[in-house]
Amino acid sequence: MNLTGCRPPSSIWPRLAGLGPAVALLALTLALVGWGVVGAGAMAADDGDPGLVRFVGFKPNQPEVWEEIYRLFAREHPGLRVEPVVGPHSSTALHDLLTQKLKNRSPEVDAFLMDVIWPPEFASAGWARPLDDLFTADDRRDLLPGPLLANTWRGRLYGAPLYLDAGLLYYRRDLLARHGLAPPSTWDELVAQAQTIAAAEAAQGRLMAGYSGQFKQYEGLVCDVLEFVYGAGGWVLDESGRCGLGQPASLAALEFLRRRLIGPVAPRGVLTYQEPESLALFVQGQAVFLRSWPYAWSIINDPDRSRVAGRAGLCPLPALAGGRSVAVLGGWQVGVSAFSRRPRAALAWVRFLASPRVQKILALRAGWAPVRRSLYADPDLARQRPYLGQMLPVFASARPRPQSPLYPALSHVMQRFFHRALAEPDSDLAALATRACRQVQAHAALAQEAGQ
């Protein structure tokens, strides 16, 4: 023990005073952090208004339509109010944002838009509230089978379908007519027609792409390629857990895509295109055919945004030789957060959105394909949006992507596989498929282990 070193305690304080700035900085930091936490808490605890519904969605293409819907809801539901929270337009980016909030059990989300591939994940993770009570038996009979199935997980309904998407083929009616051609019903026909027309245009000094679509490494690629794979009789994962990506039918579909379509008919640039780029090529009059969703029709026929307004046609996607025409199912649903503190208000909002009346507004004003069969018989719809009714068989038979709580991981496996196969036409397709299947099956095994 060092007795000589005994100091009166007071002697340390003048020295500690030198810490002043550091302590002040620390205190300031803690205060700021604390303020942030309290602030967030205060925001979350904003329960003073039990009629407030925070609705997370993407930035709409037609904000005025949504304004109308919000107004209508507020008028008919006194005391309830919807506060839109605008998320990113990309499905993947919105998914990442939304799942972050739900993972943290954020009470700032009451209701949200869901892409057609999310319900199993949201249900399995316990983020979405079951909505079985929202739909009567009659409602369920009225709903088209694809969206109903997509929102069902282990026998319960977790999303209220809002509208439906399916792959469609857009073509230049004027150019086909000039060459005396009818819209193609097989891909071989499409290739031949596209090459004939592109060659004729090139002779006139105009560069024309035969085909445009979404083939960047992202979710849209999965939709576009699965239409070929499904159409040829291939599959991703069947009920018995067998991966079908390496099946001869699936490989043949990919071979067709990479040998005969991308490169010879579609420019290699489609490997970097999402929806807007692929559509831009078509509306600028630089593509004969386009694969896109129903929303494209309004834009193609809007003279302010398109050079081919009134000169385009619409039909189901072609079939591969010996195969069928298959459209992949897309579309959006509304879900209610399991952590919402105002579930009654949120449920009222979702019930309102899922009603035939709102569906009709969205169909007429925004051109979104309804999920209720009865609406396709509506005279207003038949008059103002005749193409929706004409495409009903496509909508009613659209095939879903695999249903799994691990869908985002499955999608990444498929994206890497498909994009590698297309971007490197000489890569060993069977080996790539084996590799992808190993990962698909590992994910399926994991889901099984979790009892899902």
Add this chain to the structure above:
Amino acid sequence: MSLAARDQRLAWGMLTPSLAVVAAFAFYPILSSVWLSLHRVVLGLPGLGRGWVGLDNYRLLLGDPAFGEALRNTLVFVALSTSLEVLLGLVMALLLNRAFRGRGLVRAALLVPWALPTVVASQMWRFLFNDRYGLVNYLLYGGALGHYQAWLAEPGWALAALVLADVWKTSAFAALLILAGLQAIPDQLYEAARVDGAGPWRRFTLITWPLLRPALLLALLFRTMDALRVFDLVFVMTQGGPGGTTDVLMFHGYQKMFAEGFLGQGAAVSVVVFLCALGLGLVYLRVLGRGALGEGRA
């Protein structure tokens, strides 16, 4: 208590707040990442629980060819971009170190790419490399649209495009660091060398190079760490395409963690990035740092 002991205590007292801040904001997140990486946590499958799995996540990564590709792409990106940036930075710094009219303006102008948010710069490069209206194609092929290339769709070219964008953006930063080092070299040394009859090359090898090493080391270290964590360029320009040939570690980890919900595996990826950075940093200090930092002691 001796004076030294008292000083020691005071030193600790003064260090404590900053140590606490470092512990809370640097060590805690790192340790919690490591901890998370030893568990199996899958958001979409709460039924799996949050079990301890030891090194399983790392084993899974090693067995995953996509991770191997991301690791390889990252290392190629780091090697190419860092070496080009430091080399270009050195050339730029040597030029800027000379006195000429408008030097201040040129120095400021050089920093513009660096000051631009990476997301904006990435978007710009994505447009430049576009297959239909990209400036790169126009410069190469003029109006001959038929020859236009889809650069970001070609494996190999896409990674090269990312490197080019990064070099464009950050060479100036390396130049600035190196310039600071150049200006710290006293002019008398050069004057003395000139008196002794040394030519420009000898002056560079005998004076500039050895005295510039600390600055070069710093530039290399900064650029390497940054390049290892490349994310925004990939996110905006390619999303890992074509076929995963521009997938990099941070993007891979982001996808695992935020999109797929594999929190344990995502944490394992970030630990791997951390270890790579640490390892490379130590190698630099060993190889270049001899005598550069803390004269004679390193």
